[in-house]
Amino acid sequence: MPSFKSDGVELAYDDIAPPGHRDTVLLIHGFASNRYEGWRRTGWYSAFERRGSRVIALDMRGHGESGKPHDAQAYGRARLAADVIGLIDHLGVQGCTLLGYSMGAHVALNVALEAPDRLGKLICGGIGGRLLEPESPSPLAEALPAAMLAEDPETIEDPMARSFRHFADEQGEDLKALAAFLAARAAPFEAADLAGVRSPALVFAGARDELAGDPQALASALFDARAVVVPGCDHFSAIPHALTKGAVFDFQDGLLDEPEPDAWR
Template identity: 60%
Template structure:
């Protein structure tokens, strides 16, 4: 396992250059309760990028996989997660790269893109949509944290929460650390900052991903945004899907027509 210290926190990562060298580099940022192996390698992304002569850099976000487990919510503030990615790029001497975040990883990627747009060539936001721009609904208690810490997962009544707990158990994740991740209180993204973000951006989500909303509704806020809906997929099944890969590759290859969205309000 390769790892480095990001502000004193051990971060595990893969850095894979295909035989014969790479023509471009992409940084992959997994979602909540996942890790670099489950989120990207097992789903075929490592092999797909290797075939396209792309250097793959994928990290386990803090609290996940083989990276350090921390139990205070403030350790998982979005700025700290983005700093881990930027520090890894600096550690590996990567000045600019494509970046692909999925689910929680989109928020990390978007935070970095807003703060340091010159470090990105393309930005891909997966598993999110228009609901990212909406005010988070008021929820009583801490249902996701409670789901992570439930002694008996069969007692979790909400299907979405039960799915995430099952997924975390399957990966052998640290449930206490994941509960801390869910308790962090990040500020909403500044809409003006997103409107001014110069990096070409693809937003892609499954048609059945009710938690994401419409990808085009999010894509239209970006000056160079594209939205893509993957039919027949939910939040979990969209990431390994061949149509998701096709959309990502068309985007980074410049083969997508420029979307013409009405002005965002």
Template identity: 60%
Template sequence: MEFTTSDGLTLAYDDIAPPDYERAILLVHGFVSNRNEGWKRTGWYTALERRRFRVIALDQRGHGQSATPHDPAAYGRDKQARDVVELMDHLGVNRVDLFGYSMGARVAAQAALTWPERFSNLILGGVGDKLLNEAGRPRSDAVAEAMEAEDPAAISEPFLRSFRQFADEQGEDRAALAAFSRASSPPLDVAAFGTLPMPVLVVAGSRESNGDPEALAQAFPLGKGVVVPGCDHFSAIPHALTKAAVFDFIDGVLDDPWAR
């Protein structure tokens, strides 16, 4: 399925609504991923449907089957966050649980800061307390250059090389990903995390390069952090313990009227 954003881009999405669904959740994938690779192949669609969730997932601009403009001006976290809410409006959905992973977690956090009334619960995966210290971080074109390199073997940084190889495996538009990487986004307003009214789960692997999820969770009034043992940034998302953490969090929130 597709919808058109207010700035004219066509974005692809899935909306899987079992007849007896009890809650809706919107999934926001990470950089160089897409809704199929980030959520369906990793078992999240099936796991959520079994729990009677309505599952909504989009391919973010520049990714998957969505529009892939090559102009950095088409991108930025504010536009990505607006895409989330415009998809909800397109579907006539007033409130959802929002789950973002990696880059998608930053988008989810921005959406929650801008439209807190639209989200019942916020789940941030693949991030940690390094998110609190991104202000003043020097901008780097290294990711864009990795996407533009003619030979991925020439990319010296293993983490960047893995992203490039993943982009090639997914058949992503690397010129769009390079433009995406060069877009300018201000740091998240982490001081405003303390104003968010919804429960927040931060979950990441014990070998996560983005820092400690439990330390990040302390920035939210109703924050909870979970570390998935033995996992890194990439292996945590499909892991059964990550799914268990998400469902335990949502079940606990539903059982706790004060947290609502």
């Protein structure tokens, strides 16, 4: 298992490069997931391999085989972006496509803002217009930290928080680390800030993804972005779906329509 240190935390990653690879994709998983569950088991590793792409995927701090601090200060927005930038620099990669899902998409947006010279294209999944809503704790945001620390997950009343806890337990994740991760809650993105994301971007979300909201609302806040709604999918089922992979590959190959002029900033 290859790894590198970022701010003293050991971060595990995979780097799979077919001979003569056509491009490089760096994958960032969602909350309570890891590189194996989020990308390998769901078929993304093999799908990119068939395309001849180099695949890099890391376990974010607090997840998988990476270090798991129990201090919320270890999980700030800038720190998470620096981990990804550190891996890009560690491997000497330039112009990679960055693909993040849910929490990973938040991190990907920050990387695009902090280090635009490291990226080619940007793909953000499992997020949408709700990213831009004024700061007000949602029921899930309030319930999730306590859900990670509940002695009996069956006592968790919020159904989505209970689903995340069951998912974390299935992955054998460190619940105290996940609770610390959540305690470092960041303020919402501002549309004016996101206009500074200049990489060509794709935003996608399942049609039934109540956590994400409308992907077009977020795409319209970016300089050069397209939006795709994956039919029939919710927050959890969109990531393994073949239609999601098709949309991502069409975007990479330049086959999606250009964004409408009024979406440009």
